[in-house]
Amino acid sequence: MSKEIGITVKKDENFSEWYTQVVLKAHLADYAPVKGLIVLRPYGYSIWESLKSSLDQKLKATGHENGFLPVLIPESLLSKESDHFAGFTPEVFWVTHSGETEIGDKLALRPTSEALAYSMYAKWIKSWRDLPLKINFWNTALRAEIKATKPFLRTSEFLWQEGHTVHATKEEAEQEVMSILEMYKKTVEEELAIPVITGKKSEKEKFVGAVYTTTMESIMPDGKALQMGTSHFLGQNFSKPFDVKFLDKQNVETFAWQTSWGISWRLIGALIMIHGDDKGLVLPPRVAPIQVVIVPIYYSPQDMEIVLSKVSEIKQALTKHNLRVHMDVRDEVTPGYKFHDWEMKGVPLRVEIGPKDIAKGKMVLVRRDNLKKMDLAFKDTENGILCVLDEIQQNLFENAKNLLREKTREVTDFDEFKSEMETGTFLYSPWCGQTKCEEIIKESTGADIRVIPFDAKIQDSKCIICKNQTTIHAIFARSY
Amino acid sequence: MSKEIGITVKKDENFSEWYTQVVLKAHLADYAPVKGLIVLRPYGYSIWESLKSSLDQKLKATGHENGFLPVLIPESLLSKESDHFAGFTPEVFWVTHSGETEIGDKLALRPTSEALAYSMYAKWIKSWRDLPLKINFWNTALRAEIKATKPFLRTSEFLWQEGHTVHATKEEAEQEVMSILEMYKKTVEEELAIPVITGKKSEKEKFVGAVYTTTMESIMPDGKALQMGTSHFLGQNFSKPFDVKFLDKQNVETFAWQTSWGISWRLIGALIMIHGDDKGLVLPPRVAPIQVVIVPIYYSPQDMEIVLSKVSEIKQALTKHNLRVHMDVRDEVTPGYKFHDWEMKGVPLRVEIGPKDIAKGKMVLVRRDNLKKMDLAFKDTENGILCVLDEIQQNLFENAKNLLREKTREVTDFDEFKSEMETGTFLYSPWCGQTKCEEIIKESTGADIRVIPFDAKIQDSKCIICKNQTTIHAIFARSY
Incomplete structure (x- = not known):
């Protein structure tokens, strides 16, 4: 095989160039004419189809149904939940004209569909008998990327699914958040052979508009973290502005409890990075075209x-x-x-x-x-x-588990933290829970809190920054 | 069942209102906040999933693969094939801003993907060994609708599939056009229990940019025709401007031969109209949720x-x-x-x-x-x-065949044509082949040539307008 056809750089010498070559030369994807956008070739799309089919079966088996939402959302609707709108607005694509005609209330291309879905749910839900409502949408989301395009990881349009559920009680909604996260973990571990750490996001890192966000995170061979999927507890933060309410069994009008959750084609990016080698792609059999x-x-x-x-x-x-x-x-x-x-x-x-x-x-x-x-x-x-x-x-799953183990370290001293972070790792450290300390870490090392793991060994310790007593352990890393 | 819940008008008394009530009350779809757009509820989306799954299997069994194309197409690319561009430009949605930033080469929301797909194919195809290339895309298309929204029939975004294939020879491409049309006919007749008439479109009615368009048409109970799917022979009309060429077996650089084809969720609209009755929806078992x-x-x-x-x-x-x-x-x-x-x-x-x-x-x-x-x-x-x-x-298929038979009439006299057209029918008439005569019919009756059937009984006759001798028989109707 000639040099031009094979992969010409080594994975551990130039990871970024290696990644790009694998994506292009294995015919997974190609760059579209517009910066930030990619096209999926059949070999790449087939991996998405396998992943989709596996998750879709699990969703249907647990009473979820699929629906369709249009890609256009009026600005007036998107701005109803203000934190949410402020979070997305810098990256929204705006449609201002149809043909030659200017559009009055300009239209956003869906950055996510909470606003649109819940404006519909408000019409559909009348009574506790209409609940739970559990609808999933297989579509794309659009968020303008200003940094260089990285197929599957940094693109202005990406394939994903977004689930949006409505429940009569807080408890039921919180159970849904967790059961979806477990379903995601199972799918990623069994189909893609990639181990993940599940837990909560910090206040600073949660989804804009959520009460809290649960997440699954993995570490890539270059030491950067990748968020593999999130499941959000929205509480009544959206049901109130969007008027999603129902008559309960006592005939009292009550605001509903909601969740939303998604995974995207960035899982294909993780798959390439985790399992690939100097010869190119290595695919787990369950998703191999x-x-x-x-x-x-x-x-x-x-x-x-x-x-x-x-x-x-x-x-x-x-x-x-x-x-x-x-x-x-x-x-x-x-x-x-x-x-x-x-x-x-x-x-x-x-x-x-x-x-x-x-x-x-x-x-x-x-x-x-x-x-x-x-x-x-x-x-x-x-x-x-x-x-x-x-x-x-x-074997691929075992290898990936070894990588995760090797790259995860416990650190309680901030000087050690800073030098360890340079080697590219998941650093497991005590943290007081204050955004202030989280920001100091971010500024001096570039690392975020990726996840506060559910299975953290809760033991009394001192925040790595402010030295206050704490029982919280968080995983810090630089990320994609 | 109370009046508000059931269908409150009769199908043959107010067909349009009956249709809307069925769509909304059977929970197939609902109006989105933006005029012209609809949301599919799970009951409606499930019908699309059955149809999709049936066609997808047939496409895969005949060597087609699925891919993904982004929704944004730069104006400069869309305008490369000028007839094609001119045909779509009045109904294109334009993205002019991302966040606060104005975009230089404004971006069209995909009205159809010929331009984008072929700019990619030009990079992927080098030799006859890369052919045929047969890729299908399950996505949506966006065409601004100025008339009143009619779910599944007249919406500014619609679910569809668009197939785009490339072949080394004209013959092979033309075979593909026909075999896809046959596959569509089989799918619609077997799954949706709706009979169709297949044939060609006239020059005036063909897809903008195609050499010719083949189509399948059905008649609805109100006598209007509905185009159920089209398969286009593009010849080299796109391969030339988009530079889709290959080295043939003699190592000579040659422009490729292309096809494109699609069906959309308007088939669900047909399903509702054809089989429904005064009590509401009637679903064929094969696609019933x-x-x-x-x-x-x-x-x-x-x-x-x-x-x-x-x-x-x-x-x-x-x-x-x-x-x-x-x-x-x-x-x-x-x-x-x-x-x-x-x-x-x-x-x-x-x-x-x-x-x-x-x-x-x-x-x-x-x-x-x-x-x-x-x-x-x-x-x-x-x-x-x-x-x-x-x-x-x-039984549903037999009933629909009877409807088609009852509503199809042969007419050779234009006065008779005009009065018959008022009763809502497929009129089967001799036509000379000139656009001029076609336009006279359109102006005086509102009827188009829907299809020039493949199985027309070719016999010498006289054009219903100019009285010139002709062997062409076309089906005229008003349409959705």
């Missing part, structure tokens, strides 16, 4: 016939198990070229079959995760391959 | 226990066959209220079970399509219900 690629090897027409017939037979056997299998029968490139090409594209398992293999009744398997080769007897094809794919999924 | 609703009937606690246990058992048995079944266990409304409610929502089959039925080992079925009642023995539950659902699907 192609799970098994079969490369037939032959140098004579007679061999060709024998090999292709065997390869087709194997493909058929695997397809019956709903595996996504590709037979690479290109004749203009060598088997060696094909190996490198599919390695760059991160296909979890490669099968090589030549005439000598057929004579011995076996094929050669090459795992993408550890590049190990092994023979597999034809008689064991189906179970053997299903089993290896499971092992790959598990 | 709820295919079977079970209403338990009891008046004492003892009966309740017996009935609910039987109802649960039946629901479980049907769910195993992947049927979408709902048990209506509301205790605040009467069985009679429930019957009317589910009739309005168009659920294809209602099952009623009370203690007397259980004593006789049977349930009562009520079909939504013809409101007929029948008994079904418990022992025949699964086969019996699957079979009735099939019959309902077939």
Whole structure:
């Protein structure tokens, strides 16, 4: 494979350039003509489809339904919850004209849909019998990015889902917030093989308009944190301005309790960064567009016939198990070229079959995760391959857990904190809970509170800045 | 059921008001705060999901893949194919600001994605080996509607899919145009139970920028035609301005041949109009969000226990066959209220079970399509219900075919044409092929050429306007 086609930089030497090359050369995405926007090519979109399908099933199984909201929101509506509006306004795209006609109340392109959804919910909800209302929307959000475009991580339009639920009681709404966060964690860990730490955001970092925000965070190989998904408890902060109320069982008019939550295609960005290597992408089998690629090897027409017939037979056997299998029968490139090409594209398992293999009744398997080769007897094809794919999924998850463990450190001294932060880590430190101390840390190190973990070992300690007694431990990191 | 909840006008007395009431009261959709825009409620969105899933499977089985394109297209790019641009520009929404910042090259909200897709394809396609490229996009398009909003039929943003393919030869591209049209016809006829007439559009009515447009058309009960989907042969009209070219097998640089095609949620509008009746919506089982609703009937606690246990058992048995079944266990409304409610929502089959039925080992079925009642023995539950659902699907299709037949007339005299057009029909008439005659018909009757059917009985005749000899027969109608 020529240099131009393969990945030309090493992951740990120039992480940012490595990332861009993987995205472009593995045909995941490409830059659109407008700065800040990207196009998803089918290979990249297919990963989103797998992720979407997995989450969609879980949402439907728990009584959520899908709906559709238009992308245009009038300014007057968006500004009804003022904190929320102030938070988004600097990055809103505004539609001011249709054709030649100027629009009076200018229209925002959806930065998120709380305002629009709740103005509708207010019309639909009358009684406690209409609750809970649990609607999810698979769409895109638009927030103008001024920094350089980074596919999946920093783009002005991104694919996501946004869920918006309404409940009769505070308790039920808070349960929903947690059960969605758990569903997200399960999806990311099982499908993408990426471990996450769940907890709350600080007041400073919460969603604008929420009572509190729960989050799941991961650490990337360069030591920066990535927010993987959030689930917000909105309390009655939106139900009051948007008039989302209902008659309760005692026939008393009551403001409803609400939640909203979302994950986006930045999960694909995390997937690339966490599992990729110097050869390119490494995909967990559960979301790989192609799970098994079969490369037939032959140098004579007679061999060709024998090999292709065997390869087709194997493909058929695997397809019956709903595996996504590709037979690479290109004749203009060598088997060696094909190996490198599919390695760059991160296909979890490669099968090589030549005439000598057929004579011995076996094929050669090459795992993408550890590049190990092994023979597999034809008689064991189906179970053997299903089993290896499971092992790959598990192994990638184990590796990612090791990365998270290595990159997480406990620090109680601020000088140590500052030097450790330079090495790129999740720093687990005591914090008094005041925004003032959080801001000092941000100013001097560039690190935010990413998450206040649910499973923190609560023990008496002193805030790393003000030295006041505290039981709060937070994870600090620089972030994407 | 009170008047406010049920449909209060008759379909054949005030068709337009009937339509609006069905959309709103059956909870399919609602008006968004911006004129011209609607929100899809889960019951309506679920129909779109079924339709999407059916077409998506067919597209994937024929080698199409999905991708993602951003909604923003720079004016400079959109205007590259000038006819195309001129056709869309009066209805384009323009983004002029992000936050407070004015945007230099203003951004169009996607009215359709030919320009954007092909600017990307030009980068991706190098050689004949990269062809065919067949990518589909499930997204929305935005075209400012100045007339009154009509849900699913006249909205400024609509859900659709747009497919964009690139081929090495003219023949292959033309085959694609036809095979997509056939796929659309099959989907609409089998899933929505609506018959369509396929053929070509006239030069005047074709897609701006296409060489020719193929279409499928249906007639609605008010006699207006509805375009149900189009598939365009673009020739090299876009590949030239957008530089979509490839090295052919002889290593000669060649402009590619292209197609584009789409269907939208207006198919849901057709579904409502064609099958609905005075009681409300009537849904074909294949796309109904709820295919079977079970209403338990009891008046004492003892009966309740017996009935609910039987109802649960039946629901479980049907769910195993992947049927979408709902048990209506509301205790605040009467069985009679429930019957009317589910009739309005168009659920294809209602099952009623009370203690007397259980004593006789049977349930009562009520079909939504013809409101007929029948008994079904418990022992025949699964086969019996699957079979009735099939019959309902077939019966709705037969009824719709009868409507199409009744509303289609052959006319060769223009005076007769004018009076027939007042009765609301598809008029099948000889036409010379000149735009001039087409325009005379439009001006004096308001009717367009909807489709020049592929299966027209080609026989020598005289143009209904200029009396020149012709072999072309076209279908004229007023339209949505």
